[in-house]
Amino acid sequence: MSKNPFPLDKQGLLEAYRTMRTIREFEERVHNEFAKGDIPGFVHLYAGEEASGTGIMMHLNDRDRIASTHRGHGHCIAKGVDVKEMMGEIYGKAMGSCRGKGGSMHIADLSKGMMGANGILGAGAPLACGAALAAKFRGDGGVGISFVGDGASNQGMFLESLNLAAVWNLPAIFVVENNGYAESTSREYAVAVDSYVDRAAGFGLPGVTVDGTDFFAVYEAAGEIIKRAREGGGPALLECKMIRFFGHFEGDQQTYRGKGEVEHIRANQDCIKLFADKVLDAGVIKRPELEAIDKEIVKLIDEAVITAKAAPLPTAKDLMTDVYVTY
Amino acid sequence: MSEEPKLAPTVGIIANPVSARDIRRVIANATSLQITDRANIVLRVLACLKASGIERVVMMPDNGGIRHHVRRGVERSRNLGEHEFPDLSYLDMTVTGTVDDTVRAADLMRQQGIAAIVVLGGDGTHRAVVSRSGDIPIAGISTGTNNAFPEHREPTITGLAVGLAVTGRVPEAVAYAPNKKLVVRINDQAAEIALVDVALVTERVVGARALWKPETFRELFVTFAEPEVIGMSAIAGLLEPVKRSEPGGLHVLLAPTEEAALTLNVPIAPGYMRPIGIARWQRLSAGKAHGPQITSGSIALDGERELSFSERDRVSVMLEENAFRTVNVAAVMDYAARHGLMRQAGQKERKRQVS
Ligand SMILES: Cc1ncc(C[n+]2csc(CCOP(=O)(O)OP(=O)(O)O)c2C)c(N)n1
Ligand SMILES: [Mg+2]
Numbered sequence: 001m002s003k004n005p006f007p008l009d010k011q012g013l014l015e016a017y018r019t020m021r022t023i024r025e026f027e028e029r030v031h032n033e034f035a036k037g038d039i040p041g042f043v044h045l046y047a048g049e050e051a052s053g054t055g056i057m058m059h060l061n062d063r064d065r066i067a068s069t070h071r072g073h074g075h076c077i078a079k080g081v082d083v084k085e086m087m088g089e090i091y092g093k094a095m096g097s098c099r100g101k102g103g104s105m106h107i108a109d110l111s112k113g114m115m116g117a118n119g120i121l122g123a124g125a126p127l128a129c130g131a132a133l134a135a136k137f138r139g140d141g142g143v144g145i146s147f148v149g150d151g152a153s154n155q156g157m158f159l160e161s162l163n164l165a166a167v168w169n170l171p172a173i174f175v176v177e178n179n180g181y182a183e184s185t186s187r188e189y190a191v192a193v194d195s196y197v198d199r200a201a202g203f204g205l206p207g208v209t210v211d212g213t214d215f216f217a218v219y220e221a222a223g224e225i226i227k228r229a230r231e232g233g234g235p236a237l238l239e240c241k242m243i244r245f246f247g248h249f250e251g252d253q254q255t256y257r258g259k260g261e262v263e264h265i266r267a268n269q270d271c272i273k274l275f276a277d278k279v280l281d282a283g284v285i286k287r288p289e290l291e292a293i294d295k296e297i298v299k300l301i302d303e304a305v306i307t308a309k310a311a312p313l314p315t316a317k318d319l320m321t322d323v324y325v326t327y
Numbered sequence: 328m329s330e331e332p333k334l335a336p337t338v339g340i341i342a343n344p345v346s347a348r349d350i351r352r353v354i355a356n357a358t359s360l361q362i363t364d365r366a367n368i369v370l371r372v373l374a375c376l377k378a379s380g381i382e383r384v385v386m387m388p389d390n391g392g393i394r395h396h397v398r399r400g401v402e403r404s405r406n407l408g409e410h411e412f413p414d415l416s417y418l419d420m421t422v423t424g425t426v427d428d429t430v431r432a433a434d435l436m437r438q439q440g441i442a443a444i445v446v447l448g449g450d451g452t453h454r455a456v457v458s459r460s461g462d463i464p465i466a467g468i469s470t471g472t473n474n475a476f477p478e479h480r481e482p483t484i485t486g487l488a489v490g491l492a493v494t495g496r497v498p499e500a501v502a503y504a505p506n507k508k509l510v511v512r513i514n515d516q517a518a519e520i521a522l523v524d525v526a527l528v529t530e531r532v533v534g535a536r537a538l539w540k541p542e543t544f545r546e547l548f549v550t551f552a553e554p555e556v557i558g559m560s561a562i563a564g565l566l567e568p569v570k571r572s573e574p575g576g577l578h579v580l581l582a583p584t585e586e587a588a589l590t591l592n593v594p595i596a597p598g599y600m601r602p603i604g605i606a607r608w609q610r611l612s613a614g615k616a617h618g619p620q621i622t623s624g625s626i627a628l629d630g631e632r633e634l635s636f637s638e639r640d641r642v643s644v645m646l647e648e649n650a651f652r653t654v655n656v657a658a659v660m661d662y663a664a665r666h667g668l669m670r671q672a673g674q675k676e677r678k679r680q681v682s
Contacts, residue, residue, distance in 0.1 A: 005531020005623060005635070194362040194392020197348050201359050209348040210535060220535035221350045228353060236353055241424070282531060282637065 004284050007220060008058075013279050016058060016215060018293050020050040020272045022083065023074040025301045027246070030073070030090060033305060034250040040092050043104045046074030048213075048245035051271035052177055053078040055218030056145065056238075059226045065113045065131035066145045067124030069177075070105050072117025075147055081109040087304035093311040099322050100314045122148060122155025125174065129161050132172035132235075141230040143171040151182020153199070154191060162203040165235035172235045173225055174200075177212065179244040184256040200237035212240025213271040216278070243269055336442035336493040337383040338376055338413075339463075341432050341456055342369055343448035344391020345424070346471040349631075350535045355599040357472045365447055365470055366396030372445055372468070372486035373401075373412045379490025381413050385441065387432035388417040390424055426455050433459035442493035443654060445485065450476045450558070450629035454522050457508065457651050464492070464503050466654040472537075472597065473558035473630050475523045480656065488659040497662045501655065507550035507576060507613070508650035511626060512643045513636055521628040524549045524560040525644050528632065529624045536631040541601045545621045547579040548611060548644050557594040558630045562603050565591055569610075576611040576646045580620060616643040 006013060027047040034043055046053065049071075057078035060066070068075040076086055081097060089096030090104050097107050108116035115131065118124050124146045131144030148158055153176050165172040176196045180187050193199045200207030208225065210217040218240055225236045243265045247254045254262070279285045342365055351357040369386075376384060388394055394417070404410045418435045422428055429448075433456045436444055443464045446456050449471010456465055466489045467477025492502035509521040526538060527546040538544070538559060551571040552563035563569070563577040584590050587604025595601050611617075619642050625635040626642070636642050663669055672680070 003623070005529075005637075007530070007532065007534065188390050194344065194395070195348070197352065197359045198361045198363075201361065206352040206356070207348075207359065208350050208352050209345065210350075214533075216532045216534040217536070220532075221353075224350055224535075225353055233353075278532065 005282055006279070006284065007216065007223070010284055012058070013285060014289065014293065016054055016219075017272075017275065017279070017285075017290060018297070019054045019057075019078050020215070020275065021293060021297050022300070023047070023050045023053070023077045024272055025297045026073060026077060026083065026087075026304075029301050029305060031246060031250060038309065039090055041103045041105070042070075043090065043250050044071040044248065045246045045250065046071050048265070048271070049177060049179065049242045050074055051215040051275065052175070052212045052218055052240040052242055053147075055215050056175060056222040056226075058219060059223050060113070060143070060145070062111065062113050063135075063140060063142045064145070065115050065128065065135075065142070066147065067115045067127040067131070068117045069124060069147050069149055069152065070117060070119055070121070071149070071177075072105065072107060076107050076109070076114055076117065079109075079114045080112045081107065081114050083300060084304045084307055085109075087301075087308040088311055091308040091311070092313060093308055094314045094318065095307070095311045099318065101322060121152035122158040124148065125158045125161035126164075128174075129164050129168075129170055129172050132165065132170035133168065135171055136168075143173060143226055143229045145173045145175060147175045147177055149182060150176060150178040150180065150187040150191060151185065153196065159203075162200065162205060162235075162237070166204045169232075169234045171229040171232075173229055174205075174235070174237045176237065176239045177242060178239055179242050181244065181248065181256075183248045184252075186256075196237060196239040205235050205237050207237040207239065209239040209241065212242035213269050213274060215271060215275045242271075335382055337385055337439070338381050338489060338493060339385050339387075339432075339436040339441040339444040340369060340372065341387045341429055341436075341444055341446050341448070341452070342389065342393050343429060343452040343470070344389045344393050346448040346452050349472065349537045351472050351537050351539065351596050351599075354539055355596040357597040360470050362392040363396055366393050366400060368447060368468060368470070368482045369393065369397050370400045370404075370410075370412075371483045372489075373415065374410045375483050375486030376490045377411045377413045379487055380494045381490045384413045384415050385436065385439070386415060386417050387428060388420065388422050389428065390422045426451070429455040430459055433457075437461045437463055443489050445489055446477070447482075448477075449474050450523055451631050453477060454520060454629050457522060458520055460651065462652065464652040464654050466656065473556070475553070475556040475558050475560050476629070478656065484660060485654075485656055488656040488663075489654050491663055491668060492654050492659050496668055497659050501658050501662050503652040504572065504655040504658070505649045506571065506651050506653055507646060507648050509548055509550055509576070510645045510647055511628065511634070512616075512645075513634060513640050519628060519634065521548075522550065523629050524558070524563070524627075526559045526627040526630075527619045527621055527624055528627060529621060530632070531623060531625055531635050531637070533625060533632040533635060536633075537596070538627050538630060538632065539596055539599065541595065541603050542583050543624075544581045544603065545624065546581060546619055548576060548617070548646070549579075550576045550646065552577050557597055559595065559627065561595065562591065562593050562605075563608070565593055566605065566608055574648060575613065577608060578611040578617065579608040580606040582606040611646050613646045613648045616645045618643055
């Protein structure tokens with residue numbers, strides 16, 4: 001067998017593949033099920049963007065906290081939230097991660113360090129600063145990571161958080177997932193500063209841009225940034241340039257996208273395909289090994305949908321539980 | 328049919344909005360020149376091109392913001408009557424936001440018979456331009472990370488020298504200098520080039536592209552080696568300097584420090600000194616293809632991992648001389664001063680001539 005040229009051992013590579021494939025299968029399935037009208041509320045899908053969340057989360061453990069966005073399924077899965085409970089939550093069932101009261105945009109699991117998807121753009125950033133401040137006080141080497149879209153990066157909360165993180169030298173990392181659109185508004189139109197690295201520099205943070213469709217580019221850059229933050233090197237911003245396969249939300253007609261844009265990116269810039277080509281080409285992993293994972297995932301997601309559909313809704317009796325917390 | 332009038336020279340500008348954005352901002356406190364600064368550099372170059380007689384400039388379009396800032400700058404200047412700029416137009420091309428834009432722009436500029444190309448970027452941007460610019464002279468302005476290729480000087484002067492060179496006021500033999508390049512071939516794929524260095528490293532993935540882990544470095548080819556640059560070519564520069572203008576390059580075999588014959592302290596990135604293990608080195612002569620010592624890994628061109636190869640691939644590296652031309656800014660300015668090119672008759676003298 002050829003020597004492994006990758007920064008991850010074989011098991012790590014398979015794990016990365018499994019995570020990305022799980023997200024993809026989950027999202028494709030939600031896309032199909034949503035069209036049937038069984039899923040309440042809004043869903044925003046992460047398909048096409050898997051390499052970013054996965055490449056970052058592979059450096060984290062349950063003690064590290066992340067704050068996600070409205071497009072949070074991928075972050076949840078990569079952070080280790082139970083896939084069946086997630087599906088249950090999306091269907092609004094009592095078995096869901098948040099007992100069916102949150103839905104797609106509020107999936108959270110503190111035991112996994114997942115502080116929640118978030119329907120309010122930019123609101124994850126101050127939460128990540130809080131988590132980072134706690135980690136700094138505890139001195140346990142933990143980090144707080146905020147994901148934010150290109151559109152949400154214009155929110156005041158996000159900018160204030162960059163300032164706060166720099167002033168307090170927090171182990172906070174700001175990941176700008178730049179897919180070029182905020183709903184239907186292009187980034188070029190709506191973001192006055194032209195580069196996120198410039199924006200970070202304006203607050204005294206180092207910033208880095210990577211190709212977010214290249215798992216290894218994300219993995220390597222995130223690894224350095226997270227390691228530094230753990231050791232007291234302070235906050236940083238990481239911009240992942242990426243691509244959204246589906247519309248902004250399910251039901252979006254996408255009239256603002258170029259003709260053939262989606263077909264082209266699915267054929268040429270699919271981060272999972274690019275990853276698979278690399279590891280297969282290097283001979284470190286054989287195709288049947290990936291196919292076996294694909295099969296397991298299809299089965300897992302299928303079970304998740306069946307279980308979620310069959311599960312009971314929360315009852316009137318549950319109305320006031322898990323809503324207010326007393327400390 | 329009447330004879331075509333000889334067209335006044337048009338200058339091209341290719342300004343990369345995404346150079347200086349990689350992981351070296353984090354690991355090495357490297358500079359991250361802002362987009363507005365890059366746009367201001369373009370404005371300074373434009374003003375000096377105009378001052379030296381250039382009426383038309385064509386630029387690569389970008390979606391990284393440079394174009395918008397330049398447009399606003401030109402508009403403000405026009406309103407204020409402050410600076411004069413040449414007519415500015417943009418190449419008609421689709422913007423991808425990747426290095427393909429630079430390659431395509433250089434291609435179009437060559438086809439349009441542009442007189443010279445001013446490049447804003449690091450070593451990688453210059454390499455992408457030279458891959459297509461053919462015989463068109465280029466003038467580099469460093470807005471990247473390591474910038475071993477573009478010389479460091481105020482862009483005002485670069486703009487001025489380009490204008491003086493392409494309007495023919497400085498003889499060609501003075502205005503332009505020949506340069507070397509390295510040609511990398513893998514199997515029968517199209518050749519890739521490097522302007523400064525080709526490094527072979529054991530990491531097989533291109534990943535975050537930059538090079539900062541000396542334990543992976545194995546082999547280095549350089550076109551020139553200056554002891555006052557940073558990056559991979561600094562290794563060669565601190566071993567045995569080779570000028571841009573002299574024939575040949577340098578070939579260095581590297582090793583992990585524990586196995587090395589010699590250890591050299593080298594700034595391989597900005598402010599990033601690392602001990603580098605040297606096995607041996609020799610002069611590199613032009614026209615001879617070299618096979619690598621390692622059988623698999625990746626190939627970094629001018630400091631960034633670009634290609635990966637395995638046991639199955641045939642890889643060769645070759646130095647080429649007189650490969651492309653650059654505007655010799657120092658020589659042009661020296662000539663301009665000695666021959667009074669910037670002089671005009673004073674008010675008093677002009678009055679005397681009239682009366
Ligand atoms: C504070 C706030 N304003 C507006 C919205 C409505 N909204 C939801 S998603 C979205 C666009 C977000 O774009 P971006 O941040 O780029 O993330 P992407 O959807 O591309 O992942 C908007 C405007 C909101 N949820 N919260
Ligand atoms: Mg977006």
